[in-house]
Amino acid sequence: MTSLLCFMLLFNIHYIQSSYLGRLSPDDPYIEIGKDMNLTCVLNNESVLKQYPNKKICFDAKRNFSDKDITVINKTAAMLHVVNMSLSDKGAFNCVLSLDCSNLLNETWVHGQIVAVGLPPDVPSNLTCISYNFDNMTCTWDPGRPTHIHTTYRLYWTIHEAKSSRDNCH
Numbered sequence: 618m619t620s621l622l623c624f625m626l627l628f629n630i631h632y633i634q635s636s637y638l639g640r641l642s643p644d645d646p647y648i649e650i651g652k653d654m655n656l657t658c659v660l661n662n663e664s665v666l667k668q669y670p671n672k673k674i675c676f677d678a679k680r681n682f683s684d685k686d687i688t689v690i691n692k693t694a695a696m697l698h699v700v701n702m703s704l705s706d707k708g709a710f711n712c713v714l715s716l717d718c719s720n721l722l723n724e725t726w727v728h729g730q731i732v733a734v735g736l737p738p739d740v741p742s743n744l745t746c747i748s749y750n751f752d753n754m755t756c757t758w759d760p761g762r763p764t765h766i767h768t769t770y771r772l773y774w775t776i777h778e779a780k781s782s783r784d785n786c787h
Contacts, residue, residue: 638665639693641712641728647766648702648734658712658727660693665714669725675718677711678732684718704765707734735766751776
């Protein structure tokens with residue numbers, strides 16, 4: 618029973634991965650505001666192009682892209698170069714096959730990524746912690762400017778035991 622379950626799990630994972638016509642990378646990138654971004658779409662193989670004759674690799678997002686934004690690497694790969702990313706550029710970017718990249722009608726979806734655009738977090742300041750009998754600690758701090766991306770702050774603390782000593786006084 619266990620081997621059947623493992624086979625079914627592996628088959629399902631393989632089926633899900635192979636159902637894409639290609640891959641868009643990097644995976645769900647975080648891009649700093651004002652920086653450029655490169656996304657590369659690679660088709661699984663040349664047979665994908667045979668399934669969709671006359672179509673070429675294009676990119677679909679909120680912003681329209683021209684041929685000058687796309688570099689064809691080879692028959693099965695192309696790279697999108699986006700200059701000066703802004704907050705309005707965040708969201709879904711898709712690699713598609715289409716007859717015309719400037720007019721994405723009847724496109725065939727290949728793969729997509731969610732792109733986050735924001736700022737790196739500042740170093741937190743004004744850290745204040747209150748502890749009650751070392752059972753519960755509450756800390757507050759000023760995180761700095763908004764990052765516009767999901768930011769997790771982790772606080773690590775240790776207790777150092779102080780060794781007390783008495784001097785013999787006469």
